[in-house]
Structures are given as structure tokens and as C-alpha cells.
Amino acid sequence: MARNQGNQMRMLATQLSAALTLLGGTGAALAQDVENGRRLSARWCSECHAIEPVQGKGGRTISFAAIAGRQDITSDMITSFLLMPHATMPNPPLSRKDARDIAAYMMEMKK
Ligand code: HEC
Numbered sequence: 001m002a003r004n005q006g007n008q009m010r011m012l013a014t015q016l017s018a019a020l021t022l023l024g025g026t027g028a029a030l031a032q033d034v035e036n037g038r039r040l041s042a043r044w045c046s047e048c049h050a051i052e053p054v055q056g057k058g059g060r061t062i063s064f065a066a067i068a069g070r071q072d073i074t075s076d077m078i079t080s081f082l083l084m085p086h087a088t089m090p091n092p093p094l095s096r097k098d099a100r101d102i103a104a105y106m107m108e109m110k111k
Pocket residue numbers: 040041044045046047048049061062067078081082088089090092102
């Protein structure tokens with residue numbers, strides 16, 4: 001998969017993840033979390049959302065890249081969104097850590 005975001009994005013993601021790790025108390029490494037988030041997204045989200053950074057188009061609704069690209073979005077917002085019941089989306093059985101990993105994966109696409 002093309003990885004063209006550069007070191008700055010990676011550093012930002014690392015900082016976000018570090019902050020979340022402090023909040024949540026999990027010790028897992030970032031790369032693992034993002035990879036876990038990618039796997040969970042492929043399983044639970046790709047039916048409706050385009051989940052890859054390069055798949056800007058396609059999918060039945062807004063793509064992950066488009067969500068991550070919003071000015072006002074934060075990883076915390078995505079995590080909370082995923083853990084709350086929502087009308088327009090099914091509620092997959094995600095743990096708090098799973099939700100955080102998906103958020104970390106999504107936020108890696110932030111431009
Ligand atoms: C059955 C289809 C479906 C599945 C599966 C699905 N979504 Fe969605 N998702 C939607 C729809 C529809 C919206 C609403 C888009 C809108 O507001 O225009 C949405 C919106 C969102 C939003 C944006 C909320 C906002 O602030 O507008 C996020 C974040 C999101 N989904 C994440 C996920 C994640 C992560 C998964 C996998 C765990 C997932 N979705 C699975 C249909 C789905």
C-alpha cells in the first residue's frame with residue numbers, strides 16, 4: 001500500500017496515540033494499534049465506508065479519508081462516536097481499545 005504521508009503525519013499519529021494511551025492505560029505499540037484498527041475497519045466498516053487512504057471515492061457513504069480530513073475531527077471524537085449507539089450505522093461489538101485503534105488508523109489519513 002502506498003504510504004505517502006511522510007514523517008510529520010507519523011509523528012502526529014504517534015503523539016495522538018501516546019496521549020490516548022495515557023488516558024486509557026494500554027501499553028500496546030502504535031504500529032500494532034494502527035494495524036489492528038485497519039483490520040477491524042476492513043472487517044466492520046468497509047461494507048459502507050472506503051477505508052483506504054487511496055480509495056477516496058467509492059463506498060456507500062463518506063470515506064474514512066474524508067472523515068479524517070475534516071478540520072474539526074479528533075481521534076477522541078471518533079472513538080466516542082464508535083462507542084455510542086448511532087442511528088445511521090450499525091454498532092459493531094467494539095471494545096474501547098478497538099474503537100481507539102480504528103480512530104488511530106483513521107487519523108493517520110489526516111492530510
Ligand atoms: C451499514 C453501513 C455502515 C457501516 C458498516 C459503518 N458505517 Fe460509518 N457511517 C455510515 C453512515 C450512513 C454514516 C453517516 C454519513 C453521514 O452523516 O452523512 C456514517 C458515518 C460515520 C462517521 C462520521 C460521523 C460524523 O461525524 O459524521 C464515522 C466516524 C464512521 N461512520 C465510522 C465508521 C466506522 C469506524 C465503522 C466500522 C466500525 C463504520 N463507520 C461502519 C454507515 C456505515
